[in-house]
Amino acid sequence: xxxxxxxxxRSLGPIIGGAIGGTIPLALTSFVLGLIxxxxxxxxxxxxxxxxxxxxxxxxxxxxxxxxxxxxxxxxYGLPSLGVTIEPWPSAIIAFALNVGGYAAxxxxxxxxxxxxGQWEAGHTIGxxxxxxxxxxxxPQAARVSVPPLSNTFISLVKDTSLASLILVTELxxxxxxxxTFSNEFMLLYVEAAVVYWVICLVLSSGQNVIEKRLDRxxxx
Amino acid sequence: xxxxxxxxxxxTHVIRxxxxxxxxGDNQVLNxxxxxxxxxxxxxxxxxxxxxxxxxxxxxxxxxxxxDGTVTFSNGLEIDFSSPVSKRDLLxxxxxxxxxxxxxxxxxxxxxxxxxxxxxxxxxxxxVAEATAEAESLLQRVGLADKRDAYPFELxxxxxxxVGIVRALALRPDVLLFDEPxxxxxxxxxxxxxxxxxxxxxxxxxxxxxTHELAFARQVADEVVFMDGGVVVERxxxxxxxxxxxxxxxxxxxxxxxxxxx
Ligand SMILES: Nc1ncnc2c1ncn2[C@@H]1O[C@H](COP(=O)(O)OP(=O)(O)O)[C@@H](O)[C@H]1O
Ligand SMILES: [Mg+2]
Numbered sequence: 001x002x003x004x005x006x007x008x009x010r011s012l013g014p015i016i017g018g019a020i021g022g023t024i025p026l027a028l029t030s031f032v033l034g035l036i037x038x039x040x041x042x043x044x045x046x047x048x049x050x051x052x053x054x055x056x057x058x059x060x061x062x063x064x065x066x067x068x069x070x071x072x073x074x075x076x077y078g079l080p081s082l083g084v085t086i087e088p089w090p091s092a093i094i095a096f097a098l099n100v101g102g103y104a105a106x107x108x109x110x111x112x113x114x115x116x117x118g119q120w121e122a123g124h125t126i127g128x129x130x131x132x133x134x135x136x137x138x139x140p141q142a143a144r145v146s147v148p149p150l151s152n153t154f155i156s157l158v159k160d161t162s163l164a165s166l167i168l169v170t171e172l173x174x175x176x177x178x179x180x181t182f183s184n185e186f187m188l189l190y191v192e193a194a195v196v197y198w199v200i201c202l203v204l205s206s207g208q209n210v211i212e213k214r215l216d217r218x219x220x221x
Numbered sequence: 222x223x224x225x226x227x228x229x230x231x232x233t234h235v236i237r238x239x240x241x242x243x244x245x246g247d248n249q250v251l252n253x254x255x256x257x258x259x260x261x262x263x264x265x266x267x268x269x270x271x272x273x274x275x276x277x278x279x280x281x282x283x284x285x286x287x288x289d290g291t292v293t294f295s296n297g298l299e300i301d302f303s304s305p306v307s308k309r310d311l312l313x314x315x316x317x318x319x320x321x322x323x324x325x326x327x328x329x330x331x332x333x334x335x336x337x338x339x340x341x342x343x344x345x346x347x348x349v350a351e352a353t354a355e356a357e358s359l360l361q362r363v364g365l366a367d368k369r370d371a372y373p374f375e376l377x378x379x380x381x382x383x384v385g386i387v388r389a390l391a392l393r394p395d396v397l398l399f400d401e402p403x404x405x406x407x408x409x410x411x412x413x414x415x416x417x418x419x420x421x422x423x424x425x426x427x428x429x430x431x432t433h434e435l436a437f438a439r440q441v442a443d444e445v446v447f448m449d450g451g452v453v454v455e456r457x458x459x460x461x462x463x464x465x466x467x468x469x470x471x472x473x474x475x476x477x478x479x480x481x482x483x
Contacts, residue, residue, distance in 0.1 A: 121284050122326035126340030126392060127315045129308070136343060140330050218330050218372040 022171025034100025041105035063102025092164040111142035151208035241290035252451035265442035283314035319389035327373040379410030
């Protein structure tokens with residue numbers, strides 16, 4: 001019993017190290033890039049140019065209709081046979097960013113559509129073009145609506161980064177896996193990894209509440 | 222009010238509207254609308270619901286694009302809707318006119334002050350300090366100086382609509398367009414808003430007002446335009462149109478509005 005607690009304690013360092021050095025930067029970078037992709041895809045889907053909205057629709061459909069693990073493997077193990085070899089970290093970031101891009105695009109599109117038409121008209125009546133109205137009037141209101149679903153997307157992403165262990169990225173789960181293999185204490189290490197993921201997600205959820213409160217300050221309760 | 226005196230424009234009319242036509246699918250909403258608005262004039266646009274009044278106002282503000290007809294401003298802008306309208310023309314139209322909406326359409330994520338200076342600063346590139354000073358004096362005029370930093374949800378409907386009016390005034394448009402500015406308000410809040418609009422008329426602002434408040438139209442307008450079925454049925458001085466209309470359709474409309482329970 002003593003040695004189990006001992007092992008749990010000793011492995012906490014590498015596991016948290018994997019979170020700080022792997023899981024968290026991987027999730028953050030992919031999420032930020034994913035949001036940029038998502039905004040562009042959402043705007044393309046709302047555009048009146050059929051080629052743009054069509055392309056965006058196909059992109060969203062492919063991303064949402066295929067497993068993330070398969071997307072990851074296509075990029076890391078598949079592309080080399082076409083002569084394109086990408087290192088584990090960039091592969092993971094590309095796969096996760098593209099994935100977030102597909103899901104968040106639908107969130108952002110719905111949020112933009114949820115802003116009343118009268119807001120566009122008010123922007124136009126004070127002389128704003130479509131682009132300026134979008135940027136100054138519509139997107140800030142859409143942002144408020146999209147925070148809860150986007151937070152959920154981010155929390156899912158944090159958990160999904162564990163898949164990166166399968167393409168050799170050193171992150172939280174891969175650290176736990178390696179210690180488990182050496183020590184033969186699978187249950188202990190995997191439960192420990194689960195607890196660390198859980199704590200990270202608890203922290204993120206409370207951060208989500210803070211942001212939502214801030215964005216809610218101009219809304220009647 | 223020194224820095225927001227109504228713009229002075231040479232010529233006898235500020236806007237001339239000719240042959241405006243617009244349909245939505247099979248629904249021919251405007252069937253050739255003609256009227257003009259004199260400089261400093263107040264035109265009340267009345268007519269049954271669905272007769273196309275809002276569509277006329279939206280056309281004057283570039284929010285709707287008519288299929289045909291022309292809108293001419295006295296200071297040179299002429300927009301001919303018979304051919305496709307450029308973005309530049311629509312923006313020019315929006316530059317000349319400003320709309321006060323039935324449901325206010327304030328920006329909920331901006332304070333009262335931010336709502337008002339958004340257009341002057343972001344579009345007209347005026348300095349923030351100057352736009353703020355002007356906004357404050359306009360707020361003072363409509364009795365809302367203390368609401369400068371409030372968000373729209375903290376205001377009553379009547380207060381929100383007065384902010385809507387100030388937001389339009391701050392743009393210094395050639396013409397103010399009001400689309401049933403009091404019809405979303407509780408009855409006891411209507412008076413404050415109508416008073417503000419009447420004062421603007423007295424000060425010489427050029428205005429087109431869609432309204433169901435016939436008593437108000439009689440007081441504030443110097444011309445009443447009665448629309449029905451997408452055409453102007455008759456127009457003239459309020460004392461004529463609202464009291465002794467010539468056309469049968471006008472008589473019926475006035476009767477329905479004035480004696481709804483007959
Ligand atoms: N954007 C639109 N799309 C389709 N039909 C519209 C649109 N706007 C107005 N209409 C139709 O045009 C007609 C006139 O509307 P409107 O100008 O709002 O009349 P009013 O303001 O006099 O009540 C109505 O039948 C309305 O349904
Ligand atoms: Mg209307």
